[in-house]
Amino acid sequence: MAYSRVFSDPPSKSIFKTFAVMLLSILASLYFLHCLTERCGTCIPTEKRNTGPVEGFYASKLKDFESLRRKRLLQKWTSTRPLVMRHHSLIRRLEEDLPGIEADGHIFQADVKLSNSLDVDLETGGSYFDTGKLSALGEGSKKLPQAIIIGVKKGGTRALLEFLRVHPDIRAVGAEPHFFDRNYDNGMDWYRDLMPKTLEGQITMEKTPSYFVTREAPARIYAMSRDTKLIVVVRDPVTRAISDYTQTLSKKPDIPTFESLTFKNRTTGLIDTTWSAIQIGIYAKHLDNWLQFFPMSQILFVSGERLISDPAGELGRVQDFLGLKRIITDKHFYFNQTKGFPCLKKAEGSSKPHCLGKTKGRTHPNIDPEVVQRLRDFYRPFNMKFYQMTGRKFGWDD
Numbered sequence: 001m002a003y004s005r006v007f008s009d010p011p012s013k014s015i016f017k018t019f020a021v022m023l024l025s026i027l028a029s030l031y032f033l034h035c036l037t038e039r040c041g042t043c044i045p046t047e048k049r050n051t052g053p054v055e056g057f058y059a060s061k062l063k064d065f066e067s068l069r070r071k072r073l074l075q076k077w078t079s080t081r082p083l084v085m086r087h088h089s090l091i092r093r094l095e096e097d098l099p100g101i102e103a104d105g106h107i108f109q110a111d112v113k114l115s116n117s118l119d120v121d122l123e124t125g126g127s128y129f130d131t132g133k134l135s136a137l138g139e140g141s142k143k144l145p146q147a148i149i150i151g152v153k154k155g156g157t158r159a160l161l162e163f164l165r166v167h168p169d170i171r172a173v174g175a176e177p178h179f180f181d182r183n184y185d186n187g188m189d190w191y192r193d194l195m196p197k198t199l200e201g202q203i204t205m206e207k208t209p210s211y212f213v214t215r216e217a218p219a220r221i222y223a224m225s226r227d228t229k230l231i232v233v234v235r236d237p238v239t240r241a242i243s244d245y246t247q248t249l250s251k252k253p254d255i256p257t258f259e260s261l262t263f264k265n266r267t268t269g270l271i272d273t274t275w276s277a278i279q280i281g282i283y284a285k286h287l288d289n290w291l292q293f294f295p296m297s298q299i300l301f302v303s304g305e306r307l308i309s310d311p312a313g314e315l316g317r318v319q320d321f322l323g324l325k326r327i328i329t330d331k332h333f334y335f336n337q338t339k340g341f342p343c344l345k346k347a348e349g350s351s352k353p354h355c356l357g358k359t360k361g362r363t364h365p366n367i368d369p370e371v372v373q374r375l376r377d378f379y380r381p382f383n384m385k386f387y388q389m390t391g392r393k394f395g396w397d398d
């Protein structure tokens with residue numbers, strides 16, 4: 001009797017409703033949780049996830065997209081571990097390789113040479129070592145660079161590379177490989193091996209400012225790939241020379257004064273063009289060498305001055321040149337009054353603001369104004385030629 005009652009009496013409508021509502025809310029919570037863990041980015045209507053030719057296409061595309069996104073997140077994460085971790089491993093390497101190098105745990109920057117002939121900018125050298133960490137995960141593959149910042153020394157090349165690294169489609173080696181000048185004998189495989197792993201669609205980059213003035217560099221880069229995109233950050237050659245001298249002075253405080261190094265003969269006012277600080281600034285001459293191999297359309301000139309006064313504007317030009325979406329905009333920068341330079345609101349993979357270290361933006365010594373004027377006169381015709389060649393007036397002689 002009781003048995004038949006159970007089956008003959010249907011559950012009351014209200015119990016059924018409550019049960020249905022509970023079930024629905026559980027399902028909704030589960031879906032919401034799923035969305036949260038997946039960041040909702042890939043949550044698409046469920047009807048597109050299953051069976052049928054069209055649905056199958058969606059499902060496979062979704063799978064590809066999800067796996068690419070995961071790879072990118074993973075890559076981002078591995079290259080952007082908390083700065084402190086990077087710094088610790090860097091300090092360890094530096095202590096092993098470079099006893100006596102100042103690493104104050106805050107600012108890591110000096111141009112130093114490791115035993116493997118790579119110039120490591122201590123501020124960002126961590127990126128070079130990160131590359132190794134990323135390799136261990138086996139994501140992506142190492143490719144030869146498709147774009148290179150070839151110069152000029154003290155032009156603002158580090159700032160440009162650090163700003164570009166914010167772009168998700170750019171992967172760059174932090175250290176300066178010096179492959180096309182000092183390390184060419186090591187071979188292409190050695191060079192490729194220095195590069196970070198990249199995924200499809202990402203651009204591999206490096207910067208070595210001395211390439212611009214290296215006679216053999218254009219032919220060698222051309223031999224690697226005639227399609228390589230070249231970027232040159234140029235700066236007023238007079239301030240560039242003073243900046244170059246300031247760097248040398250910081251390492252060797254006993255060198256002669258800038259004024260005495262500038263002249264072959266101070267009385268006649270003859271400039272010593274064999275001094276590299278002066279040589280490098282004759283941009284038109286060096287550019288001629290590159291134009292023997294690359295068309296102008298493959299070389300982008302970035303104004304070092306505008307990189308400071310309008311970083312987003314210059315970065316916009318660079319992203320266009322590289323065929324990338326303009327992701328880096330003025331939202332990424334703020335002007336740091338103490339540093340006196342634009343800085344990143346968030347460095348690559350970090351949530352903290354990031355300025356370049358203390359070796360970028362050094363105080364220059366006061367140079368005799370007459371010597372500065374003499375140098376301005378010296379560079380003027382070369383600058384004019386350079387403006388003509390590039391089709392851009394950089395305003396150094398205004």
Ligand SMILES: Nc1ncnc2c1ncn2[C@@H]1O[C@H](COP(=O)(O)OS(=O)(=O)O)[C@@H](OP(=O)(O)O)[C@H]1O
Pocket residue numbers: 111152153154155156157158159209242243244246304307308341342343355356359360361362
């Ligand atoms: N955002 C930002 N922060 C700090 N410094 C900046 C920045 N943008 C450009 N600069 C200028 O970059 C100059 C150093 O140039 P490089 O990085 O090309 O130097 S190097 O050749 O790699 O040694 C460096 O030269 P100095 O001022 O003479 O130190 C800076 O003037």
